[in-house]
Amino acid sequence: MFEIFGVPSQALFGQLLLGLINGSFYALLSLGLAVIFGMLNIINFAHGAQYMLGAFTAFFLLQYVGLGYWSSLIVAPIIVGFTGILIERFFLQWLYKLDHLYGLLLTFGLALIIEGVFRKYFGSSGLPYQMPEQLLGGQNLGFMFLPNYRAWVVAFSLAVCLTTWFVIERTKLGSYLRAATENPTLVRAFGINVPRMITLTYGFGVGLAALAGVMAAPIYNVSPQMGADLIIVVFAVVVIGGMGSIMGAIVTGFGLGVIEGLTKVFFPEASNTVIFVIMAIVLLIRPAGLFGRRA
Amino acid sequence: MERVDPLTIPAKGLRDWSEPIAFAAMIVALVIAPFFAYPLFLIQALCFALFACAFNLLIGYVGLLSFGHALFFGWASYLAAHAAKVWGFPPELAILTGTATAAALGLVAGALAIRRQGIYFAMITLALAQMMYFFALQAKFTGGEDGIQAVPRGKLFGLINLADQMTMYAFVVVVFLAGFLLIHRIIHSPFGEVLKAIRENESRAISLGYKTDRYKLVAFVLSATLAGVAGATKAIAFQIASLTDVHWTMSGEVVLMTLVGGLGTVFGPVVGAFVIVAMQNYLSTLEQWVTVIQGVIFVLCVLLFRRGIIGEIAHALRVRL
Secondary structure, rough: OOOOOOOEEHHHHHHHHHHHHHHHHHHHOOOOOOOHHHHHHHOHHHOOHHHHHHHHHHHHHHHHHHOOHHHHHHHHHHHHHHHHHHHHOOOHHHOOOOHHHHHHHHHHHHHHHHHHOOOOOHOOEOOOOOOHHOOOOOOEOOOOEEEHHHHHHHHHHHHHHHHHHHHHHHHHHHHHHHHHHHHHHHHHOOOOOHHHHHHHHHHHHHHHHHHHHHHHHHOOOEOOOOHHHHHHHHHHHHHHOOOOOOOHHHHHHHHHHHHHHHHHHHHHHHHHOOHHHHHHHHHHOOOOOOOOOOO | OOOOOOOOOHHHHHHHHHHHHHHHHHHHHHHHHHHOOOOHHHHHHHHHHHHHHHHHHHHHHHHOOOOOOHHHHHHHHHHHHHHHOOOOOOOHHHHHHHHHHHHHHHHHHHHHOOOHHHHHHHHHHHHHHHHHHHHHHHOOOOOOOOOEEEOOOOEEOOEEOOHHHHHHHHHHHHHHHHHHHHHHHHHHHHHHHHHHHHOOHHHOOOOOOHHHHHHHHHHHHHHHHHHHHHHHHHHHHOOEEEOOOOOOHHHHHHHHHHHOOOOOOOHHHHHHHHHHHHHHHHHHHHHHHHHHHHHHHHHHHHHHOOOHHHHHHHHHOOOOO
């Protein structure tokens, strides 16, 4: 062990890792928000609640069905994504012709409902979720102790983010999506079922949030409030990055997580607010966001 | 934003008189209300009514959705409470202190938020409010989780003792009406007409030579200031300033009140505030379900009921309210 700027390396790299983990969640969530906004023109305020639903679904699957972490990683996002599809069909599809703000208000209402119901039945305290056996323990890297699970979360999130980027930017399916974002009427004229694409996009974005929730379950406790404050930070991340670019959302998410982690080491009082301060600075210097296009 | 302008084909005579008649009805209601309801309930509802009217000035007349208005409401209540309790200010100066704080915060937050349009504006205001929530949580003078308690109501202008519930009610009515009439004046002034032009078509307003950013900023500061008046008055009347008033749930509540009453209507926010505050008081035994019910109201309002209560009435009568 050695010291950097008077801080023990374990503390520094530990916080950096925690920052990377938070950054993975920021990236996954802001990616989902960007994908949803691109297709639906709706800012999904329920994203935090759906992240929480992912964690709870994993918890229920383990408790009542006996499905462990690895199955939950696939099953929970599908289940929560499916509830997203229902939400899109029952509620959101009526709002596309209206101002963006109504989508925000409706999903805000949905978030209140979902979080309220879970708080009623599960209280405010968190429920523990077992870490998968295979990822218990960790590696001693000399300058720090690296818990296996945390390394897995960072690596897997990065892989999911990059895959999403690849699918949207480099495949045929992605080109349909991007075309439909630009001009839905024209894409429909080519015989592509745009409304179904919109529905599935929302389901996919919600599934990403749920996936983040499942990964968060063993690190943080599973609690009804876990998504409520997180979503506001993610909004700030989205403002900083701008929603125009998928890669932008990923880079901004991870980058801000790391900055937040470093702030925890050097200036802990500001760790809650640093992302908001960065947002204010970015608004002053580059109002369109780091990767955004001027609207 | 989908315009829910009730004025499609106005019936001429009724149109000219609808607002004064509604205003007279509101005055009568405020005078007889203390005989039917608890003064404290009315005080609370009036503070929120002014808060909602201030919020409505932005969403209804400039088309800007602020999701962080608790910032101004809550911080004004902290400063008013601190001024009255620690500095020993009389109530009118304490409220002024809170209001000035809200105005200053509104200037900073507004200058940042108007740099982006539409949906980003809502997210920026929400994020800035959350930042100031954390400051309130950590700052010494706010008392953290406890808040500032046992704030003295004091004597208004050194003469009128506000300890009496009915006197306090009368004072809050005066403050509310002053704020309400000021907002009415603003939206019917040439300045207000420019705001509505920006709401309808910002690019065209720019092309006509209006510096729309400046208009938006002034409107934002006015709205924040009036929200501050409401928060500061509430702190003095209820003798407490707490974290509840700066939390994002409070920002959500004021959106809900305005939405229920009718976005962009003059009387809607007042009615909406009374409905929501009454609901919270009468359903308080249901505890956690209140949040769920609020969520359901949000969803129903957005899907089926976008004009709100007053908007629907105005639409049915073909008048402007």
